[in-house]
Amino acid sequence: MSFVQRLRTAQHAFASRVCVGLDPVPERLPAPFADHRTDPQALADFCIAIIEATAPHCCAYKPNLAFFEAQGAAGYAALESVIEAIPNTHLCIADAKRGDIGHTARFYARGLFDHLGADAITAAPYMGRDSILPFLRTPERGVFVLTRTSNAGSADLQECPIDAKGDLPREPVYQRIARLVQRWSAHPESEGDAGLVVGATAPEALAELREVCPALPFLIPGVGAQGGDASAVVDAAVTNDGLILVNSSRSIIYASDGDDFADAAAEAAAELQAALG
Structure with missing residues (x-):
């Protein structure tokens, strides 16, 4: 498939649009890990406990590579063990935010898809089509392209107007990115699927982009700690053809800093699952 x-199948199986972000900050690991927070294995053990607790309430996990890569080779080994622990019934999105020339992107794709086994990755489109197509040449995999992100500085570039070009209208950068991603996804060399990363903190942009790209899947961060509203996301972006995958990291994995951290994470994931319908 x-x-x-596969995303549609997983969402149907668990009646969930929730993606749990795995962003393990050593200093924030809960009480059971207090004596060995600096050990990369603690990151793996923490994330695996979160996975086991939240699996009934989500359809995907998004490990952020930066938190593991910061620990060196042992951290990368921890990342591998975390990805191996994700059930086959759930999807793994490697939050890598890669974006380089085609020759280099081809090797990024090989590492993330063939070695790590990610089902999808995140990528930056600043260098254009040839930096994204290598990820789309892998069948049955996905690439979510940064479009209108949820961070405070997103407007610095993403909302700047860009002139009309060919059959493309004058529009903000984030809308131009969406139109281009839709074209790249339909490129003859594309065997995978493209989607957009669109932050929950800008529901009006979500609605605009859903009109531009009615069938592309959206990966939506920003619900929870960043202030995005689940019901506003559903109203703005859910359609029969356009799937949404709502990521929440801190508000789930740090729901408690005590011995009950896993149960608290499961409860937080279940609440988001219910809020998204």
Whole structure:
């Protein structure tokens, strides 16, 4: 099946649009890890406990590579063990935010898809089509392209107007990115699926982009700690053809800093699952 088909299947199986972000900060690990927070294995053990507790309430996990890479080779080994612990019934999105020339992107794709086994990755489009197509050449995999992100500085570039070009209208950068990603996804060399990263903190942009790209899947961060509203996301972006995958990291994995951290994470994931319908 294609990535989008597998995502639809997973969402149906668990009646969930929730993606749990795995962003393990050593200093924030809960009480059971207090004596060995600096050990990369603690990151793995923490994330695996979160996975086991939240699996009934989500359809995907998004490990952020930076938190593991910061620990060196042992951290990368921890990342591998975390990805191996994700059930086959759930999807793994490697939050890598790669974006380089085609020759380099081809090797990024090989590492993330063939070695780590990620089902999808995140990528930056600043260098254009040839930096994204290598990820789309892998069948049954996906690439979510940064479009209108949830961070405070997103407007610095993403909302700047860009002139009309060919059959493309004058529009903000984030809308131009969406139109281009839709074209790249339909490129003859594309065997995978493309989607957009669109932050929950800008529901009006979500609605605009859903009109521009009615069938592309959206990966939506920003619900929870960043202030995004789940019901506003559903109203703005859910359609029969356009899937949404709502990521929440801190508000789930740090729901408690005590011995009950896993149960608290499960409860937080279940609450988001219910809020998203």
